[in-house]
Amino acid sequence: MIAETNSEPKVNSDTENKTVIQIRNLSKSFGENHVLRDFNMDLNKGENIVVLGKSGSGKSVLIKCIIGLIKPETGTIKVLGQNIPDLNREDLDKIRVKVGFLFQSNALYDSMTVRENLEFPLRRHSVQKSNEKENDLIMEALTNVGLAHTIDLMPSELSGGMKKRIALARTLILKPEIILYDEPTTGLDPITGKEISNLMNELAKKYNTSSIVISHDLNCVKRVASKIAMLIDGKCYAQGSYEELEKSTDPKIKHFFEL
Amino acid sequence: MAAKDFRNVRLGIFVLVGTGLLIAALYLIGSKQNLFGSTFHISANFNNVSGLMKGNNVRFAGINVGTVESVEIVSDTSVNVVMIIENSVQKFIKKNALASVGTDGLMGNKLVNINSVNEPSESIEEDDVLQSLKPVEMDQMVRTLDVTNENIKVISTNLRNITDKINSKNSLWNLLMDTVVAENVKSSIVNMKLMSNEGLYITGDLKAITQGIKNGKGSIGALITDTLISSKIKQSVITLQKLSDTAAIVTGDISQIVRNLKHGKGTMGVLLTDTSLIHNLNTSVKSINKGAVTFDEDMKALQSSWPFKKYFKKQKKAKK
Amino acid sequence: MKSSGFRKFLSETGDIARFTGRFFTELFKPRFEFAEFFRQCYFIGYKSLPLVAITAFIMGLVITIQSRPTLVEFGAEAWLPKMVSVSLVREIAPVITALICAGKIGSGIGAELGSMKVTEQIDAMDVSGTNPYKFLVVTRVMSTTLMIPILAVLADAVSLYGGFLGTNIRGVCSWDLYWNQVFDTLTYGDVIPSIAKTFLFGFAIGIIGCYKGFNSSKGTEGVGQSANSAVVISSLLVFVLDLLAVQITDLLQLT
Numbered sequence: 001m002i003a004e005t006n007s008e009p010k011v012n013s014d015t016e017n018k019t020v021i022q023i024r025n026l027s028k029s030f031g032e033n034h035v036l037r038d039f040n041m042d043l044n045k046g047e048n049i050v051v052l053g054k055s056g057s058g059k060s061v062l063i064k065c066i067i068g069l070i071k072p073e074t075g076t077i078k079v080l081g082q083n084i085p086d087l088n089r090e091d092l093d094k095i096r097v098k099v100g101f102l103f104q105s106n107a108l109y110d111s112m113t114v115r116e117n118l119e120f121p122l123r124r125h126s127v128q129k130s131n132e133k134e135n136d137l138i139m140e141a142l143t144n145v146g147l148a149h150t151i152d153l154m155p156s157e158l159s160g161g162m163k164k165r166i167a168l169a170r171t172l173i174l175k176p177e178i179i180l181y182d183e184p185t186t187g188l189d190p191i192t193g194k195e196i197s198n199l200m201n202e203l204a205k206k207y208n209t210s211s212i213v214i215s216h217d218l219n220c221v222k223r224v225a226s227k228i229a230m231l232i233d234g235k236c237y238a239q240g241s242y243e244e245l246e247k248s249t250d251p252k253i254k255h256f257f258e259l
Numbered sequence: 260m261a262a263k264d265f266r267n268v269r270l271g272i273f274v275l276v277g278t279g280l281l282i283a284a285l286y287l288i289g290s291k292q293n294l295f296g297s298t299f300h301i302s303a304n305f306n307n308v309s310g311l312m313k314g315n316n317v318r319f320a321g322i323n324v325g326t327v328e329s330v331e332i333v334s335d336t337s338v339n340v341v342m343i344i345e346n347s348v349q350k351f352i353k354k355n356a357l358a359s360v361g362t363d364g365l366m367g368n369k370l371v372n373i374n375s376v377n378e379p380s381e382s383i384e385e386d387d388v389l390q391s392l393k394p395v396e397m398d399q400m401v402r403t404l405d406v407t408n409e410n411i412k413v414i415s416t417n418l419r420n421i422t423d424k425i426n427s428k429n430s431l432w433n434l435l436m437d438t439v440v441a442e443n444v445k446s447s448i449v450n451m452k453l454m455s456n457e458g459l460y461i462t463g464d465l466k467a468i469t470q471g472i473k474n475g476k477g478s479i480g481a482l483i484t485d486t487l488i489s490s491k492i493k494q495s496v497i498t499l500q501k502l503s504d505t506a507a508i509v510t511g512d513i514s515q516i517v518r519n520l521k522h523g524k525g526t527m528g529v530l531l532t533d534t535s536l537i538h539n540l541n542t543s544v545k546s547i548n549k550g551a552v553t554f555d556e557d558m559k560a561l562q563s564s565w566p567f568k569k570y571f572k573k574q575k576k577a578k579k
Numbered sequence: 580m581k582s583s584g585f586r587k588f589l590s591e592t593g594d595i596a597r598f599t600g601r602f603f604t605e606l607f608k609p610r611f612e613f614a615e616f617f618r619q620c621y622f623i624g625y626k627s628l629p630l631v632a633i634t635a636f637i638m639g640l641v642i643t644i645q646s647r648p649t650l651v652e653f654g655a656e657a658w659l660p661k662m663v664s665v666s667l668v669r670e671i672a673p674v675i676t677a678l679i680c681a682g683k684i685g686s687g688i689g690a691e692l693g694s695m696k697v698t699e700q701i702d703a704m705d706v707s708g709t710n711p712y713k714f715l716v717v718t719r720v721m722s723t724t725l726m727i728p729i730l731a732v733l734a735d736a737v738s739l740y741g742g743f744l745g746t747n748i749r750g751v752c753s754w755d756l757y758w759n760q761v762f763d764t765l766t767y768g769d770v771i772p773s774i775a776k777t778f779l780f781g782f783a784i785g786i787i788g789c790y791k792g793f794n795s796s797k798g799t800e801g802v803g804q805s806a807n808s809a810v811v812i813s814s815l816l817v818f819v820l821d822l823l824a825v826q827i828t829d830l831l832q833l834t
Contacts, residue, residue, distance in 0.1 A: 103702065107703035109700055121707035266621050266625075269625050273625045273628065274624070277729030288765050291762055
């Protein structure tokens with residue numbers, strides 16, 4: 001509906017849902033290192049795309065471009081119809097309310113309690129709410145991740161898995177339409193990783209979110225992905241479901257699925 | 260939330276104490292420079308302000324009462340100094356007070372001293388102009404001191420001359436004379452004259468005798484056997500002795516007189532004008548001297564001449 | 580090698596200048612982060628007070644004790660409060676305060692922002708609709724700029740009190756006489772430039788700490804490095820600014 005002007009044929013071809021993120025010809029390089037080269041990808045409503053790629057292949061750069069933390073050299077990133085690189089600060093903030101971002105290192109504010117961490121995006125995003133409403137939202141978000149009792153703790157007092165959950169709660173508190181996960185299970189033990197993956201699915205259903213997940217943890221990918229995009233050599237090398245790609249004979253793809 | 264409030268309170272105290280201290284310090288400094296409180300202006304013109312600057316203190320009777328507000332050159336020989344003075348001392352500073360530029364201590368800051376003059380006058384008013392004194396400058400002071408030293412030197416030389424003169428000159432005694440003493444002196448001097456005349460006379464006799472002996476007048480044997488002569492000689496020696504005794508008494512009198520004179524007894528007046536007397540006194544004393552010397556000589560001669568040798572030896576023995 | 584080092588120095592200077600320029604443009608944009616500003620003021624100002632007070636007290640005491648022999652030589656022992664108050668207020672208290680703060684606050688800011696950068700907290704803020712520059716840099720720089728002068732005033736007071744005790748170790752100077760002499764000696768020309776330069780010191784400490792933290796390289800080593808170089812550069816800058824400030828006040832004849 002939104003990206004009509006685009007002439008790319010494969011968009012909107014088979015989906016009943018509208019496209020929420022549309023990436024075209026995205027390029028970004030750091031010095032001599034061309035991390036992204038003409039990267040194209042679409043995220044449709046309700047989809048959970050996992051971007052699979054090697055470490056340092058530019059996966060993090062990709063989602064940071066989407067959220068506007070990194071400015072790409074060329075290309076357009078349309079999120080909910082607006083081209084991120086062209087936006088000014090104010091408009092960008094408006095988009096960011098609708099796009100959650102879960103950082104690889106959680107990025108919980110060390111100097112603040114869990115409550116203050118959760119309050120932070122609420123207060124910041126000029127979402128005027130009463131104290132009570134705010135408190136309700138915080139409690140709801142914490143209950144969603146099962147950590148209501150930690151509300152007055154400092155992040156340094158939490159375990160790795162708990163931090164991840166709190167970070168997720170903080171991402172969800174604004175009820176975003178799209179969530180970008182940056183390696184959500186990295187650094188966690190397999191069991192915790194599994195719990196987090198399940199939580200992601202649960203929340204996606206509950207809040208009807210779409211998401212892009214960056215990961216190389218196949219367990220997680222398997223659980224979460226409705227579609228997988230292979231990021232190889234700065235390009236979207238292949239797209240498909242887990243099963244499809246697993247069966248692929250392309251050595252570059254196969255490489256990922258060999259345990 | 261409570262912790263946050265507590266924190267804010269502490270921050271508030273911290274900021275208030277800090278700024279309060281700064282304001283207090285600035286106020287104190289300002290009040291030292293009379294920037295606050297009620298003040299009035301006066302000015303004074305100086306030839307030379309010796310480096311006086313804006314902000315220097317103004318002292319009245321040694322108390323800081325204000326500061327210098329501005330120093331401006333008015334003409335080639337005049338510098339106008341405007342001072343801010345506390346209102347509280349207005350009634351004490353009179354219109355005829357004198358302003359001078361001074362120094363706080365030997366090396367301290369310059370300041371303006373306002374000194375009262377010992378004459379009645381009205382209290383000073385806003386914008387009055389004070390009379391000024393030349394500032395005391397160090398080199399000038401040293402220069403003046405030099406001159407003073409020179410003067411002292413001259414004075415002390417003169418003093419020495421004067422004392423020398425006092426010590427040596429009789430005329431100054433006049434100032435210390437009195438009539439009674441003068442009378443005494445007069446009479447004693449007369450006596451002395453008489454006596455010395457007598458002495459002279461006797462001495463003259465003796466001279467004649469000795470001359471006779473020397474010349475070999477009369478025989479020696481006669482002389483020896485002539486008891487008359489010897490008794491005569493004896494008599495004359497006794498007379499001589501008496502005479503010298505009297506002379507001693509006179510001399511004692513004179514010394515008494517001199518002592519009196521020294522103590523300034525009696526009135527001056529008389530002898531002050533009586534220069535002739537002093538002259539007499541002088542000459543008589545001289546005569547006494549002369550007489551005594553001649554007498555001495557004669558006596559020596561007498562001793563050495565052989566006929567008297569024995570006699571003198573006897574006398575010596577008797578004395579022993 | 581040398582030229583590349585020099586080039587690096589120049590480019591870093593340029594970066595710092597740009598970073599500082601950004602401070603001023605961001606400062607006047609709306610939405611000032613008051614809560615964070617007061618929080619930083621508390622940590623930067625109040626929490627540094629004991630350290631600053633102890634150092635200032637000792638400096639006041641030591642300077643007084645050390646100055647005495649020279650003054651005694653001139654027979655000017657009575658000038659001790661005057662001399663000590665001028666040297667403390669004009670130079671020692673502000674510079675000591677700034678150096679202590681460069682050490683404590685500069686490294687603190689450098690390490691804090693460095694670790695925030697490394698753990699993506701700065702990005703997280705950006706994503707959460709907060710301009711991290713405004714939230715982190717402007718508040719910190721503002722609080723160092725405003726708190727260090729207050730600390731310096733308190734350091735003046737405490738060091739002068741140290742001077743009072745120092746005067747009374749070997750001599751006798753009553754409380755009233757001491758303060759009378761101190762305020763007799765001090766002029767606005769002593770106090771105002773010395774307080775004015777502490778604003779510059781505070782600004783320099785804040786901006787260097789933030790710059791180093793904000794541009795910290797990845798990893799824990801980067802955090803350590805940024806804390807370290809924040810201290811080194813801001814201490815050096817304190818002296819350079821001091822020199823400049825003294826020259827300017829001297830040039831303007833404010834002394």
